[in-house]
Amino acid sequence: MEVEDLKIEPGRANAKPGDRAADFAENTPPGEQIKPTRRSFLRGSVIAAGAAATGVAGASRSSAEALPVPESSMAMGDPIPEKGYGMPIEFEEHVKRHRTDVLVNKQNFSDWSMTPLQHQTGIITPNGLFFERHHNGVARIDPEQHRLVIHGLVEQPLVFTMSDLMRYPSVSRFHFLECSGNGLTDWTKAASTTVQQSHGLLSCAQWTGVPLSWLLAEAGVKPEAKWVMFEGADGSGHLRSIPIEKVMDDALLAYGQNGEMLRAEQGYPIRAIFPGWEGNTNVKWLRRIKLVDQPDQIRGETARYSDPMPGGKWRQFSMVMECKSVITSPSGGMSLKGPGLYEIQGFAWSGNGKVTNVDITLDGGRTWQEAQLEDPVLDKCLTRFRYRWNWEGGPAKIASRAVDSTGYVQPTVEDLARVREITGFVQHHNGIFPWAVSQTGEVTNAIA
Amino acid sequence: MEVEDLKIEPGRANAKPGDRAADFAENTPPGEQIKPTRRSFLRGSVIAAGAAATGVAGASRSSAEALPVPESSMAMGDPIPEKGYGMPIEFEEHVKRHRTDVLVNKQNFSDWSMTPLQHQTGIITPNGLFFERHHNGVARIDPEQHRLVIHGLVEQPLVFTMSDLMRYPSVSRFHFLECSGNGLTDWTKAASTTVQQSHGLLSCAQWTGVPLSWLLAEAGVKPEAKWVMFEGADGSGHLRSIPIEKVMDDALLAYGQNGEMLRAEQGYPIRAIFPGWEGNTNVKWLRRIKLVDQPDQIRGETARYSDPMPGGKWRQFSMVMECKSVITSPSGGMSLKGPGLYEIQGFAWSGNGKVTNVDITLDGGRTWQEAQLEDPVLDKCLTRFRYRWNWEGGPAKIASRAVDSTGYVQPTVEDLARVREITGFVQHHNGIFPWAVSQTGEVTNAIA
Structure with missing residues (x-):
């Protein structure tokens, strides 16, 4: 095949190579048939040399030297910007988080945006694309003013500044985060078009923070404390109660996400992380931790995040996101x-x-x-x-x-x-x- | 201690809690002495309950309910922005990549920026803070126009579009990237003030792409091919020769980094990744791969990245970044x-x-x-x-x-x-x- 034959068919309008939908549409040069080949992935095989003859994945044979030198090779590039924090290139602007169009939301405060899972490579969701779910918008909190309180059924109530918390030894752990409502539009009928719409309330990050058990050991937990209430400093006063067993097992007070401080929309300067538990338990903009003897029975616990069961019953506290x-x-x-x-x-x-x-x-x-x-x-x-x-x-x-x-x-x-x-x-x-x-x-x- | 005593000392000007330098300066509330405690990290111990009495890490005892409700709890937050790609909060603007002030650079094209390692949490460097080293600025390449050629000592030269490459099966792997010049200002005298200046040409990401060995199997490598030359489509025509053993072992053609497509400054739309090898071998904006029987002996190989040795000799091809x-x-x-x-x-x-x-x-x-x-x-x-x-x-x-x-x-x-x-x-x-x-x-x- 000659180089000049290598024109790509237009495919769908607005299709970009970064868009996997477009990749699937555009991968075969015209006139070349992809012949199926059979290989066992489990045996660790690679694209075999013989595959060249079938044009697997559309690579084209050419007289390579005949390819023109690209313009970028003949020009000076852009200087490093002053800002000191980079952004994606303009060709990737179609990769963004956004609300599903499947559910109509008539206001902008109890809102969400969904991760474009179809574009994600690897297992880490970039912080700029990490899904959001806010009950009253995004709080913007000055970390120097922020205080976190541990009180209730403890020997000694404690108040922490962010500097206090960041002085502690810390741990970093990779965990997914998923909203309990992920997929709720698509139980029995096909409402969503893309996986971003159907599953995009799902992301994954490396979280850094202090195991809460260390701080509770310092406060001294009274034996009658069985649940722990977490309250955010956002306008919704978002609140959840968590069994003390989970809190002592692997709960983190996280200030770091994927190598940097939390983003505002992820609860800056500090949030709770309950590994594997539904997103709304991972209270953002965390300001208060109260040890109590029973759950608070707020609306989020009695109605919002409980599951209807046969016979008119409701299941409460199904907080683990199952496999x-x-x-x-x-x-x-x-x-x-x-x-x-x-x-x-x-x-x-x-x-x-x-x-x-x-x-x-x-x-x-x-x-x-x-x-x-x-x-x-x-x-x-x-x-x-x-x-x-x-x-x-x-x-x-x-x-x-x-x-x-x-x-x-x-x-x-x-x-x-x-x-x-x-x-x-x-x-x-x-x-x-x-x-x-x-x-x-x-x-x-x-x-x- | 009363809540009103909890004022933080001003510390250094411009210090922010996200700045670990500031944390170390600010973590102790006035009037409270931190008493050393002895614990073995290797035994997996935690902050013991008894530590409360010593005020470890500056947590303060208080009547927690007396803390005022913060303003953010009494206001609606910000709506989700239209843009669909998030940025760090304004309180973290001091966390940025930048050129060291130790070396004076009088132009903006052969340039670099260094990662603020002192602020990094975990092991993943956010793409916006990933270090840069450009030999003639940042090329901005339209992925639909980009072509990658494999030629030289192969049975069949191949030309790939980005859509071709992204059609292949892929792998994702976590690897550091370090410039061979990292630390060169600080061999025998203390030139750098911060770890960003002394070690900031170091970052880490999860890379996604196609093992190059798969593509070379398709092209058919001739037995006399011993080295492989990689050329970038930037204005410097950056070029390196790599021994074929490394190429066949674990080289990747990477288009994904930390969950999204490469940034422009990391070689969008495609770059080489040679795990563990000096940064400049990981050619960005990759356009040409030529199989040859010996290295190209370009300046980067004979002078720039070789090491002076005793007796007036020079060591060539020390490409592995050692422990x-x-x-x-x-x-x-x-x-x-x-x-x-x-x-x-x-x-x-x-x-x-x-x-x-x-x-x-x-x-x-x-x-x-x-x-x-x-x-x-x-x-x-x-x-x-x-x-x-x-x-x-x-x-x-x-x-x-x-x-x-x-x-x-x-x-x-x-x-x-x-x-x-x-x-x-x-x-x-x-x-x-x-x-x-x-x-x-x-x-x-x-x-x-």
């Missing part, structure tokens, strides 16, 4: 251009431990194949899975199913519906989530 | 306010494998104690170490010494000077780096 996974590529809104090798990728996670297995179905759940988990596989952290798929061009229904270190297997929505009452926008949707691939390669939400 | 570590807290420019418990923290890394041990000296190298390494400890990646130090108030000289999985022990500058010629701004400084703590707690560069 779950989703395919992020290919996912809704992408299109596959022609049969050939595609790497199915996605995330798996569990609030109860590590992910031990992810299986992939290509036929709507009739058969399952094992995906590869990418190291490091960490406790209560996103794990990326990969599976090489030779799409032969017919319709397919793809989904992932995760298993965690407790042996729990991610359920189907039907499984969940047998034990819970799935009516309306209920919380805690960890069901298997299918995508349909059409005969022509269009990928759509296949929840039904 | 190294540095204490980032407390570090130059910080001050300890009063005797008491301080957590010494820092980074250790090795281009030859994993860090297995870090030892800390408090007495200028006479005695050493083992620091704790924080999980996960990954191959050719920053590892954070922690050591609890009860500073009793006298002068101290603190430093860290790392050991890697090959058994290599980080040398002293004196060790290095015995086998190399340390004259002027020579590269590859992996020597032990000491900080002096004065009687009054001021921390300064102790290289001499």
Whole structure:
């Protein structure tokens, strides 16, 4: 093939190479057929030399020296900006967090924005794209003025400045964070178009802070303290009660996220992190920790984050985010251009431990194949899975199913519906989530 | 102590709680003495309950309910911005990457900026603070126009679009990146004030891309190919030759960094990653990969990145960044306010494998104690170490010494000077780096 033949077909309007949807549409140079190849990912095989003949993934043979020298090679680049804090390049402006269009929100204060999971590489969500959920907007707090109180059923109430807290020894840990409402629009009908809309209230970071058990040891916990109330300094006074066992186990008071101080929208200057527990328990802009003998029974605990059950009952305090996974590529809104090798990728996670297995179905759940988990596989952290798929061009229904270190297997929505009452926008949707691939390669939400 | 006593002393001008230098200065409320406590970090102990009586880390006893409700609790917060990509809060504007003031640079194109390691939490450097080194400014490349060529001693030259490359299966791996010139101002005299100036050409990220060995298998490597030349599409035409063994071992063509596409200043849309090798080999804005039978012997290989040796000889191709570590807290420019418990923290890394041990000296190298390494400890990646130090108030000289999985022990500058010629701004400084703590707690560069 000559170099001048290497024009890329226009594909969809506004498609950018950073956009995986566009990648799938644009990867095959015109006139070149991708022939399926069969390799076992589990044997660690690579793209074999013989694959060149089939043009796997669209690499083109050329007289390379004939390629023109690009303009950038013949010009001076931009000087380093004065600001000292970099931003993404303009070609990636389409990668952004935003509210789903599936739910109509008529005000800007109890609001959210969702992470573009379809664009995420690796397991770390950049802080600029980390999902948000605010109950009364984003508080902006001067850290020099901020105080954190520990009181209630303790021997000695304590007040901390941020400087006090940052003087303590600290720990850094990778953990996912997921809103309990993630997926609530797509229980029984396909409301969301993209995985950002269906699963984007999910992100992952390395958190740095002080284990709360160290501070409680200093305050002296009275034996009658069984629950701990956390209150934010935002305009909603967001409040949750947490069992003391979780607090003493692995709760962090976090001030660092992915190598820097928390962003305002993540609770700067300090927030609670309860690894693996629903997002709203991880109280942001934390100002008060009160040890009590029973939960506070606020609205968030009696109504908002409880689950309707069969027979008119409600389940309270289902705060652990159970094992779950989703395919992020290919996912809704992408299109596959022609049969050939595609790497199915996605995330798996569990609030109860590590992910031990992810299986992939290509036929709507009739058969399952094992995906590869990418190291490091960490406790209560996103794990990326990969599976090489030779799409032969017919319709397919793809989904992932995760298993965690407790042996729990991610359920189907039907499984969940047998034990819970799935009516309306209920919380805690960890069901298997299918995508349909059409005969022509269009990928759509296949929840039904 | 009454709540109204909790005023923080002004400390240094412009000091912010996010600034660890300030933290060390501000952590003790006036009138409260921090009494040293002795605990073994290696036994996994926590701040003991008894510590409350000593006011460890400055927590203050108070009648917590008397604290006023903060303004932020009584106001609506800010709505989510339209932009969809977040930035740090204004209180953290002092945390930025910038050129060292130690070296005078009279133009803006062969330039660099250094990571504020003293502010970094965890092991991931945020992309906005990742160090930069450009030989002719920052190229801004339209990914739709970009082409990558593999040619030279191959059976079949190949040209890739970005869409081609992103169609391949990929991998994500955590690796540090360090400029070979990191530390060159501070071999034998204390030129740098802060660890950002002395060690800030060091950062760490999770990189996502395609193992180059997969693409070379597709091109078909001829047996006479022994080296591989990499050329950037920037105005410097930055070029390096790499032995084919390294290329086939673990080289990546990376397009993703910390969960998103590369930033412009990191080589968008694609760069080479040679895990553990000096920064300048990791060619950015990559446009050409040529398989050759010998290195190109460009200036960067014969002069710029070679090491003067005793007897007038020069060592070429010392591309592995050998095992190294540095204490980032407390570090130059910080001050300890009063005797008491301080957590010494820092980074250790090795281009030859994993860090297995870090030892800390408090007495200028006479005695050493083992620091704790924080999980996960990954191959050719920053590892954070922690050591609890009860500073009793006298002068101290603190430093860290790392050991890697090959058994290599980080040398002293004196060790290095015995086998190399340390004259002027020579590269590859992996020597032990000491900080002096004065009687009054001021921390300064102790290289001499």
